Amino acid sequence: MNTLTTASPAVDGALVFSGRFQQPLRVGLDRLREYESVLATPFDLRCYTSNRFIRSVAPYRGVRLTTLITEAGLPNAVQGEFKRTVFLAIGQDGYVVTFSWHELFNTPVGESVLVAYECDGRPLSPAEGAPILFSGADILPAPRHVKRLARIEAQVLAPLA
Numbered sequence: 612m613n614t615l616t617t618a619s620p621a622v623d624g625a626l627v628f629s630g631r632f633q634q635p636l637r638v639g640l641d642r643l644r645e646y647e648s649v650l651a652t653p654f655d656l657r658c659y660t661s662n663r664f665i666r667s668v669a670p671y672r673g674v675r676l677t678t679l680i681t682e683a684g685l686p687n688a689v690q691g692e693f694k695r696t697v698f699l700a701i702g703q704d705g706y707v708v709t710f711s712w713h714e715l716f717n718t719p720v721g722e723s724v725l726v727a728y729e730c731d732g733r734p735l736s737p738a739e740g741a742p743i744l745f746s747g748a749d750i751l752p753a754p755r756h757v758k759r760l761a762r763i764e765a766q767v768l769a770p771l772a
């Protein structure tokens with residue numbers, strides 16, 4: 612699948628890949644189902660700042676973030692620059708969390724970073740937070756449990772002289 616658009620602001624429920632990808636990509640909530648899906652294990656949502664238990668979350672189904680990033684194309688204008696790429700995951704409300712290329716593609720953490728569109732066998736609606744990005748291997752999962760994920764922005768860090 613190859614959905615080419617401009618890097619325009621996200622419309623309702625659409626996820627935009629912008630910045631230093633080889634091509635901008637925009638994936639609507641329905642289109643997420645067209646990719647290979649992964650079923651997550653249930654987990655407890657806990658806030659990092661307070662350790663507060665928020666709620667137990669039934670199994671999510673979603674597509675790996677790495678699958679979508681690979682479709683948008685990692686930056687490769689300069690040899691190896693993908694290895695100094697960071698990805699900002701941005702909610703519709705402007706909430707931002709970070710991932711590194713190494714973390715996503717070169718550690719086990721990346722295998723459980725999903726863009727979820729289903730929970731407990733039921734489709735998630737935008738009102739319920741869809742699409743939800745979450746990192747299933749995090750110690751305290753709430754910070755990187757981004758509701759209403761709107762954009763993934765690729766930034767290539769400059770080499771240090």
Ligand SMILES: Nc1nc2c(c(=O)[nH]1)N[C@H]1C(S)=C(S)[C@@H](COP(=O)(O)O)O[C@H]1N2
Nearest residue numbers: 658665702703704706753754756757758759
């Ligand atoms: N879009 C978005 N997602 C977010 C946040 C946010 O501010 N915006 N806060 C995170 C943090 S720090 C916590 S503790 C939980 C809070 O989850 P709740 O709103 O379901 O209680 O959401 C996480 N996901």
Ligand SMILES: [Mo]
Nearest residue numbers: 658659660753
């Ligand atoms: Mo939090």
